Amino acid sequence: MDIYIDLKDVRVTGYVSMGLIALVAVESIWGTINDWQGGSSSWSFLAIVLILPAAVASVLWYRGVTHNAEAIALHGVRMISQVWKASDPAQREVPFDQRVASPLIKPWQYTFLAMIMCDVLESLLLDTPVYVVFSTLSTLCAIGAAGLACFLILRISLMQQRFAVPQRKRG
Numbered sequence: 001m002d003i004y005i006d007l008k009d010v011r012v013t014g015y016v017s018m019g020l021i022a023l024v025a026v027e028s029i030w031g032t033i034n035d036w037q038g039g040s041s042s043w044s045f046l047a048i049v050l051i052l053p054a055a056v057a058s059v060l061w062y063r064g065v066t067h068n069a070e071a072i073a074l075h076g077v078r079m080i081s082q083v084w085k086a087s088d089p090a091q092r093e094v095p096f097d098q099r100v101a102s103p104l105i106k107p108w109q110y111t112f113l114a115m116i117m118c119d120v121l122e123s124l125l126l127d128t129p130v131y132v133v134f135s136t137l138s139t140l141c142a143i144g145a146a147g148l149a150c151f152l153i154l155r156i157s158l159m160q161q162r163f164a165v166p167q168r169k170r171g
Contacts, residue, residue, distance in 0.1 A: 007068040007164040013061035014157040018150040020054035025146035032139040035132050048119055061153060068160045080152070081105050087159040102155070108148035115141035 027050055062080075065087070069077040073086035073096055081101035085091065091099040118138035125131045 005068075005071050005163050007071060007160060008064040009164070010061055010064040010068065010157050010160060013057060013064055014153045017054065017057040017061045018153050020050070020057050021146045021149050021153075024050045024054050025142045028139045028142040032132075032135050035135045048123075058149075058153075061157075065156055065160060068163070072160070072163050083156060084152075084159075087156050087163075089159060089162050102152065104148055104152060108145060108152060111141050111145040111148060115145050 027046055031046065062083075065083050066077055069083040069086035075082075075086060075096050077083055077086050084101040084105065085096060085099035088099065115138055118134050118141055122131060122134040122138055125134060
């Protein structure tokens with residue numbers, strides 16, 4: 001007899017989130033290149049504005065994967081590390097408290113926070129020579145955070161998809 005867990009399909013919101021996150025990173029690169037050439041700082045501002053739709057898409061994806069993780073693990077799940085633990089089919093037989101989350105979650109969180117801090121400093125120092133330094137740091141953090149976020153979104157979505165397909169009941 002085949003059994004499966006009825007899960008929300010998070011692939012579309014995941015792909016949209018990854019696309020928007022990548023767009024923010026690309027726009028941040030373009031804005032920084034423009035800053036180096038003495039151009040308008042409005043390009044960097046546009047990257048900040050583009051974060052909003054990326055955040056909305058990511059929140060929608062996160063709500064779906066949190067719902068799925070709770071259904072998979074039969075355990076309360078709120079943080080991304082818990083979503084990873086619940087979604088990892090390789091750790092299915094391990095008690096939830098002993099499961100291990102991806103080691104890339106903390107670096108993603110730190111690079112994202114560093115990007116936000118650099119963006120704030122960049123905005124405060126618009127008309128100073130130090131502006132380009134923080135613009136560049138913000139872009140480097142944006143590239144790192146975007147790459148890690150896209151990897152985590154893709155990996156969690158794929159892990160959860162394995163639970164959504166019919167699987168043979170053991171025993």
